[in-house]
Amino acid sequence: MTDLESVLNDRLAVAFAAVAGAPADPVVRRSQHADFQADGALPLARRLGRAPRDVAADALARADLADLVATAQISGPGFINLTLRDDALAGLLGVMSGDERLGVPTAAVPETVVIDYSAPNVAKELHAGHLRTTVIGDAAARILEWLGHDVRRANHIGDWGTPFGMLIEHLLDLGETEAMQELSVGDLNGFYQAARVKFDADPVFAERSRGRVVALQAGDDTTLRLWRLLVDESEKYFLAAYDKMGITLTADHFYGESYYNDMLDPVVDALDGLGLLRESDGAQCVFPRGFTGRDGEPMPIIVRKRDGGYGYGATDLAAIRHRTQDLKATWLLYVVGSPQQQHLEMVFQCAREAGWLAAPARAVHVGFGQVLGADGKKLASRAGDTVKLVELLDEAVIRAAAIVREKNPDLDAETRAEVARMVGIGAIKYVDLSSDRIKDYAFDWDRMLSFSGDTGAYLQYTYARINSIFRRGGVVPDRSAAVLLDQPAERALAMELLGFAAVVTDAAATLQFHRLTGYLQHLAGAYTAFYENCPVLKSEGAVLASRLLLCDLTARVIAQGLDLLGIETPERM
RNA sequence: GCCCUCGUAGCUCAGGGGAUAGAGCAACGGUUUCCUAAACCGUGGGUCGCAGGUUCGAAUCCUGCCGAGGGCACCA
Numbered sequence: 001m002t003d004l005e006s007v008l009n010d011r012l013a014v015a016f017a018a019v020a021g022a023p024a025d026p027v028v029r030r031s032q033h034a035d036f037q038a039d040g041a042l043p044l045a046r047r048l049g050r051a052p053r054d055v056a057a058d059a060l061a062r063a064d065l066a067d068l069v070a071t072a073q074i075s076g077p078g079f080i081n082l083t084l085r086d087d088a089l090a091g092l093l094g095v096m097s098g099d100e101r102l103g104v105p106t107a108a109v110p111e112t113v114v115i116d117y118s119a120p121n122v123a124k125e126l127h128a129g130h131l132r133t134t135v136i137g138d139a140a141a142r143i144l145e146w147l148g149h150d151v152r153r154a155n156h157i158g159d160w161g162t163p164f165g166m167l168i169e170h171l172l173d174l175g176e177t178e179a180m181q182e183l184s185v186g187d188l189n190g191f192y193q194a195a196r197v198k199f200d201a202d203p204v205f206a207e208r209s210r211g212r213v214v215a216l217q218a219g220d221d222t223t224l225r226l227w228r229l230l231v232d233e234s235e236k237y238f239l240a241a242y243d244k245m246g247i248t249l250t251a252d253h254f255y256g257e258s259y260y261n262d263m264l265d266p267v268v269d270a271l272d273g274l275g276l277l278r279e280s281d282g283a284q285c286v287f288p289r290g291f292t293g294r295d296g297e298p299m300p301i302i303v304r305k306r307d308g309g310y311g312y313g314a315t316d317l318a319a320i321r322h323r324t325q326d327l328k329a330t331w332l333l334y335v336v337g338s339p340q341q342q343h344l345e346m347v348f349q350c351a352r353e354a355g356w357l358a359a360p361a362r363a364v365h366v367g368f369g370q371v372l373g374a375d376g377k378k379l380a381s382r383a384g385d386t387v388k389l390v391e392l393l394d395e396a397v398i399r400a401a402a403i404v405r406e407k408n409p410d411l412d413a414e415t416r417a418e419v420a421r422m423v424g425i426g427a428i429k430y431v432d433l434s435s436d437r438i439k440d441y442a443f444d445w446d447r448m449l450s451f452s453g454d455t456g457a458y459l460q461y462t463y464a465r466i467n468s469i470f471r472r473g474g475v476v477p478d479r480s481a482a483v484l485l486d487q488p489a490e491r492a493l494a495m496e497l498l499g500f501a502a503v504v505t506d507a508a509a510t511l512q513f514h515r516l517t518g519y520l521q522h523l524a525g526a527y528t529a530f531y532e533n534c535p536v537l538k539s540e541g542a543v544l545a546s547r548l549l550l551c552d553l554t555a556r557v558i559a560q561g562l563d564l565l566g567i568e569t570p571e572r573m
Numbered sequence: 574g575c576c577c578u579c580g581u582a583g584c585u586c587a588g589g590g591g592a593u594a595g596a597g598c599a600a601c602g603g604u605u606u607c608c609u610a611a612a613c614c615g616u617g618g619g620u621c622g623c624a625g626g627u628u629c630g631a632a633u634c635c636u637g638c639c640g641a642g643g644g645c646a647c648c649a
Contacts (some may be wrong), residue, residue, distance in 0.1 A: 369642090
């Protein structure tokens with residue numbers, strides 16, 4: 001346990017409880033006036049009808065802090081300012097240094113977590129609109145997995161529905177080999193648009209397409225084979241994009257809409273059996289409590305359309321039921337844009353009413369805002385089209401390569417290409433993860449690729465500089481060396497390092513990953529002050545060993561922290 | 574019309590009911606015989622959209638208003 005804040009909190013909670021005669025939150029926070037402050041005496045004083053400073057003094061007298069705290073002072077109206085002992089910090093850093101997990105504990109209660117993210121449509125490009133769900137969802141998967149949860153990635157691709165009638169007919173028109181050729185070069189949009197144009201312009205083609213939809217739903221062998229060809233080609237393309245992007249989704253994670261086809265009848269029957277199903281305008285609907293529409297009437301989830309086909313609501317409900325009942329998941333994450341908030345809340349409510357989402361299981365909408373262009377409107381190409389995701393990635397890498405070439409001409413071409421890839425992809429992921437996800441953000445190449453400020457590249461640079469010290473000195477840090485914290489910058493760095501466990505736990509619990517990026521920036525800032533004030537290689541003996549350990553620990557935390565966000569760290573740049 | 578989200582320094586954004594609201598960028602001034610100057614130090618810059626309320630204490634919680642965006646039946 002290297003998490004100072006929770007250690008202090010636990011110790012003080014005992015003392016506060018003794019004073020209060022009941023559990024009481026000591027309200028421990030980082031402080032500008034000391035290392036930490038505990039503010040719990042103020043609200044407690046009101047409850048007890050005593051003077052706040054008395055309560056603080058009482059709690060402090062009962063607290064067992066001698067091994068951790070050097071000085072504890074009561075300040076202002078009743079704040080307790082705590083300054084920690086240097087040897088306590090050094091001891092905890094020693095523990096952290098010797099721990100592969102850097103002091104971050106695994107979850108007390110490991111859960112089965114399903115993370116629904118990315119979800120592109122078959123026969124369509126991944127575009128800028130898929131950026132956030134893919135990046136955020138992957139970060140969630142990495143963090144929760146690292147904390148010991150059983151993470152099930154679910155890529156809910158759009159692989160079913162009426163568009164496949166026209167897509168299959170278009171495939172037949174082209175001929176299979178020709179069509180596969182076209183799809184394999186990655187021109188998915190062109191294929192889709194050509195089908196669309198024919199569907200709109202040619203009534204005969206449209207009629208064939210509708211017939212093909214019927215055949216598909218009826219399970220016709222030939223039709224299913226052709227459908228599978230389309231899905232397989234698209235999946236290959238998606239996997240190539242994920243690979244380029246450093247996303248952990250693989251072929252094992254495709255659970256498209258079609259995966260739930262066989263579950264739809266049972267789901268509708270179950271809803272009917274529960275008395276939740278009602279007919280409205282010829283459609284079979286569920287009306288979850290608490291939602292009214294434009295007309296003031298209850299809003300439906302349409303599980304079966306007037307034409308007899310299933311609505312997406314049916315698939316969503318089937319997925320929830322499958323995840324909680326078959327997979328035994330207790331934590332369902334939906335990494336989906338904010339506009340779908342209401343729809344998801346309705347589905348969750350419906351699942352609760354059906355008994356498919358009962359405690360401890362819960363579903364969370366991990367919503368996010370839009371990516372905007374420099375003009376403040378939805379990101380689009382100059383021609384107004386959607387921007388292809390792979391083109392965005394390629395441009396980031398090209399731009400990063402140009403900057404790396406300019407800043408460090410000594411790197412050989414191969415290293416430079418590798419660094420550019422890490423920096424370019426990392427820059428895109430970093431901006432996406434570094435602000436509150438619910439807000440929109442504007443895509444700005446110059447800012448995101450700037451190598452100073454709150455960017456991924458700055459963290460990568462800090463990491464590379466640390467490695468440079470080891471390389472220059474020809475030294476390997478001794479991870480069991482004694483830690484000395486004589487300089488203020490060393491002590492400040494130690495405080496930051498010891499905050500890692502709390503921030504990872506917190507980011508996972510709240511699914512607010514910008515807290516982790518913010519922490520890493522602070523850490524890099526503390527390291528830089530250390531770097532400026534505490535020469536490493538010019539020091540000797542125990543000081544050298546201690547400083548090498550601090551460098552090593554900082555590098556490990558940065559690398560681990562960025563890895564949890566899906567961002568790589570180059571050894572030099 | 575109803576519902577949801579957002580509004581903090583010139584710009585981009587942090588801010589878990591606690592003390593004097595913080596970073597980065599930009600601006601201005603400075604730092605290099607020294608481990609990557611892709612860096613660092615300093616300076617200026619704020620009616621926390623507005624108005625009430627709750628509280629010992631509000632950027633933070635509640636209500637109303639203003640502004641921006643989004644959602645509200647057979648696409649997902």
